[in-house]
Amino acid sequence: MTRPADIYLRFLQLADTLRSLPSLPALDPLEERILSQVARAQQQRTRLSVRDIMATAGLGSPATVHTRLKSMRHKGWVTLSDTEDARRKQVELTQDALRYFDKLSDCLVAAAGTGTP
Secondary structure (H helix, E strand, C coil): CCCHHHHHHHHHHHHHHHHCCCCCCCCCHHHHHHHHHHHHHHHCCCCCEHHHHHCCCCCCCHHHHHHHHHHHHHHCCEEEEECCCCCCEEEEECHHHHHHHHHHHHHHHHHCCCCCC
16 A cells, blocks of 8 residues: 555655756745745736745745746746736736646646556
């Protein structure tokens, strides 16, 4: 019988393989955390501005977060859209980022033994 930990470790292995594909621009660990934060906000249909992300505890200095957001935007993971206040930009996932999460979901399903990626 497969232990739950085995399923999770298999998922991590599949996810690492997915992240190593040349078609996906690499993200550093901080960018991965930011991407997950943006994805959760978008899934909950809440607005998340650049300022909101920069104010998040544990992500580092505002300058570091701003640099990572700029990098993620350049790599095609996130986009910035205007809000009613021209000085504030809302951070959203790109279609490529959404496809990445679809593929991660496939990895999870495959690891659980109910499908293949």
